[in-house]
Amino acid sequence: MRLSVVESKNAKSYYAIKSTYINGKHSSQIVEKLGTLSDLKQKLGLSDENDVTEWAKGYVAELTRKDKEGRLNVIVEYSPYKQIEKDRRFVYNGGYLFLQRIYRELKLDRVCAQIADRYKFGFDLDSIVSRLIYGRIIFPSSKLSTFKLSEKLIQPPNFKLPEIYRALDVIYRESDFLQAELYKNSVNVTDRDTGVLYYDLTNFFFEIEQADDEHELRQYGKSKENRPNPIVQLGLFMDGSGIPLAFCVERGNKSEQLTLKPLEKKSSRTSNCPSSSCARTRASPRRTTGSSTPSAKGVS
Secondary structure, three states: OEEEEEEOOOOEEEEEEEEEEEOOEEEEEEEEEEEEHHHHHHHHOOOOHHHHHHHHHHHHHHHHHHHHHOOOOOOOOOOOOOOOOOOOOOOOEOOOHHHHHHHHHOOHHHHHHHHHHHHOOOOOHHHHHHHHHHHHHHOOOOHHHHHHHHOOEOOOOOOOHHHHHHHHHHHHHOHHHHHHHHHHHHOOOOOOOOOOEEEEEEEEEOOOOOOOOOOOOOEOOOOOOOOOOOEEEEEEEEOOOOOEEEEEEEEOOOOHHHHHHHHHHHHHHHHOOOHHHHHOEOOOOOOOOOOOOOEEEOEO
16 A cells, blocks of 8 residues: 545645556555545644654555555445435345255255155245245244245245245145154254153134134134134144154144144154153143143153
8 A cells, every 4th residue: 555645726635545456457446535634734733744744654554554464444435425226236134044054954955855856846845945944033924024035135036926825735735744854854963852752732813703614724712812713723742952843733622632642653753763752751731722831741
């Protein structure tokens, strides 16, 4: 870097200049404008021009040293009058990248590819599933809002909103396969403690007044929020570390005790844990329907 002094009709200005070599051409770049002679005299409390020049040379030398050490502060110019180009993105969301690494360590991209081979649909299931997971963790919201959030990621989605809803049917049909593969791949990422399992049942209400047909999911039952609306129940098994093992979706009017055994068998198949370990889990005598805190099912 070097000091450049530019004289005009009304002032003498000091600049820190850096030589550049871009595309085979030599040029100069202004790193920082130090100020005019009068401004620097007032700022530094100096009266002699030579003293100001000596200070400027020392300042530029310090900038050169920091630049070589990689500690030079970057000054970005801002103009309040310059307009941003229409329809051009300048801000991207990269918070999902650490989740993307976990997603791939669990080999969910390969699992989605296996499912896609069976159905031969046209949309990218891997892209949809990954964005649904990222959105649920980073910014839980509706499918529409998740789609809009995905458009702000560094890697934009290559699917359309209607394809999300189409993919939901496939995800539901392949739920058991997804859970089994997820557990199988998770043991290579972290330790899974299946010696003790935890089970709880919660429910979700729907803003409707009429329940579904007798064998459908949305039925009247005991709502955790005491609402007079049809509900659907979600049962969840967790391992000893609190990591989900298996889940099921049940009718809103089904007893909690009746949901435990089928899911217990599913978790046994999913985790391949010894039958004695899973079979000896027992329901807590305390009723937990609608509670938000899991009840421990200890191994007897």
